[in-house]
Amino acid sequence: MLKIENLCKTYPNGTQALNGVSFDVQEGEFLAVIGLSGSGKSTLLRCINRLIEPTSGKITWNGVDVTAATGKEIRNIRRQIGMIFQQFNLVKRSSVNTNVLSGRLGYVPTFPSLFHVFSKEDHDRVKNNLDMVDLADKIDVRADSLSGGQQQRVGIARALMQEPKMILADEPVASLDPVLAHSILKYLEKLNKEFGMTVICSLHFLDLVHRYATRAIALKDGYLVFEGLPKEIDDAQFKRIYGKEAERIEVI
């Protein structure tokens, strides 16, 4: 479904964030991306929907060359791929309703959307998706009046508005406490298992990887250093990914 070949990214200041990364993603997978801070996880995820322009390499999405796509084509690809962010990236002063509706922007014509005109179906979608993340009663409150976990659920509802085939989640739980982390990941698991959406999710804690992911890849200094099942990450692998000094810690 998604094929990444030899992907490289060098930032203007010379940082080589990705170095020849290649891997495949099959439909229905829950792929975890792990690695130290600064190893290139965010860069990788943002290259997939071209929020960041890769320097070289090829990304193929269902047979379409993402790296070569232009203007309208790239927007078409983006709307099939939902994205969830560590910092939630909600417009804090707008209502939950507006934030969730904005997930539909890739589908609606530009002009009416500038005046906040959306179809009845889209409004119904908002209700359904908020129901899905158990926030139906918060539809009219401002986004900044919600707690962190609730804001992330709004973020998920926004991504669902795209009716995506795949979801990219960039450390979706890093700003939340461990209990909330499980609750958010359970929503992602549900989307993966019940609705068959492919999920690519970068995570910090190995136990979360073991618990939710069907497969994992690991990055180190921009290189792909591991690809396989979560349970294959043994102590030796762990040291390769996180460095010799690292110790395994258990969280909840």
Place this chain on the structure above:
Amino acid sequence: MGLEPSQTSATRIINKLLPLLSILIPGSSQTLIKKTWRGISIFLITLILGYLVYWSYDNYEIGKAQINADKAFSWLLIPLVLFYLWNILDAFLLANNKKSSVLIAVLSASIILYVIGWSVTNVKMERLITRFDDARIVMKKLVNPDFFSTLQGEKIVVCGWDCLWDYSIARINGTESPDVFVSDNVGRIFGQKGTITAPTWTVLFGKATKNERIPGFETGKIVETIAIGLMATLFSTILAVPISFLGAHNIMRRIPGGTAIYYITRTFLNIVRAVDTVVWGLLIIVWVGLGSFAGVIALTIHSIAALGKLFSEEIEHIDPGPVEAIEATGGNFFQVIRYAVIPQIIPSFLSYTLLRWDINMRSATVIGFVAGGGIGFFVLETIRMGGYQQYAAALWAVAVVIIIVDYISSRWRFNILKDQPQKVDNIPTWKKVRNIVYIILGVIVFLYCWEITKINLKYLFDPGPTFGRLLKDFITIDLSTKVVNNVVRELIITTMQALMATTLGGILAIPFSFLAAKNLTGKSKFSAWIFYITRSVFNILRSIEALLYVAIFVFWVGIGPFAGMLALAITTYALMGKLFSEAIENIDTGPIEAVTATGATKMQSIMYAIVPQIAPPFLSYLIYQWDINIRMATIIGFAGGGGIGMMLSTFFGSLQYHKAGTVVLAIVIIVAVMDMASAKLREKFV
């Protein structure tokens, strides 16, 4: 059990009938269903709009629509009726717990306000074009200020940049060319050799007798301006500190009778603050006579009130913990202030003082229009004589001084508020020496400023001949119908000037503020140039007060409210441009990323990720500017910009103090009311 159904049906009936009240009294039912502010606002706005429509038709036949030969009405009644109908609809919707949009209300009120504003401020946009030749003449003079002169035969003529250029080229090539020298005008602005009244120190050392005219260095008008600003800041800070304690509720609560003193102090400060510095100048010259001293007093008075309010609020916001702690040790009232309050307030007091210094320097450039000291007086003279190149030189000097002051003030404020912990022990010797040098320099500057602003405390106790009459007339102000009608007319014009200027300047500022935002432009070399140019234009334009701009527009579009409105719009444009672009620089990029990731277009991501983030700060800055403009509009008339200022200077000039008193009272009321309204608005939206 039996009561409940009837009770609910009773409330249902009341809920059905309640909205009908709004047919009789607009806003009344909104008030009754707990939307108090909405209701009161609707009621007041209906009254104001109604009066404005009636007044403008009665006085200027604004919106006249002829039905037949002898029947006519104001078509502005249509939006007025629309507003009234909306009020009824609103009442019904709210009573049924439904949402009600204010779009229609805002639209119809805007139509009325802007149609009337457009007419009474005499907007003649075509003049900007038809009289463009006049504008070109002024512009040419503005960019060629009177800094250099040359001889043409016997006559000294002003020489622009081009002639200076030719001269320099000729000097380099060694060819002949007429001599070019620094103009007299530069001497008047910056200082020159001449005869002066013997300064105090020469008298003290026996080198001259009192009031003797001796050869010496005449102070330039811009230097005098700087001195006025400095002295006023110093005096007002010293005086505002004790007053601010009287205006701080958490302090005054502690002593018997303190709450009463608190309310009196706050009210007093608010009234003094509502009267602009320039208007204070008018009053003060009657007291101590024309001159820089009057300017210093006027600035000081207004500045005490402004600082006093800010200081008081700062004291009220201190952390009560230390106060409690000192009290727990058994400290008395003064010990609490010394050890728990003062250490907490010093940084913010310093930073407000620096901010005030910036504001006072700006006021000092215009106070001369009425008080007769500093560069403002010079500008007034040059305008009267039509010396636009001399005027231009003064504007450039003001721009340079204010830009420097603005820079120093904001730099120091930044350092103060950064709040780095300082090592108190072990100050190196060179720093001690440096500090002593600073203190000595400070004293010398202080004495010098004292000298050139001609401060003479004796005058304070020797008021001018008509001062007594002024006090008496101000108590028995003229409230005859004719005067009141005229004052109301000018007041409406003044308010409309502020409204039109805020709108025009604000709208113009929006597109340019995007160019001056570093996160949007400033990436490539070319766009970095755009960034620096727009930012500089904002900063230069912002450094000159609206009152000083009026002369340009008087020349361009003629004397009257339109010229004043344009001058206000220019300063609005500059300040809003700067603040807007800073707001744009502060937006969070996360939402933009998120919206882009959904496949949205550029326009959609602006609308959904940028606009919601910048709209609230833009709105709050516009309200802030509105407060400034309403004050500025009251004085814009001193330079021919129309509005209530023109009337005020006439009344003062012809010693009709009881009428002048009416005008001052009107200014105080309008400024206070507008302040209250904008505070309410800000609370609501921002």
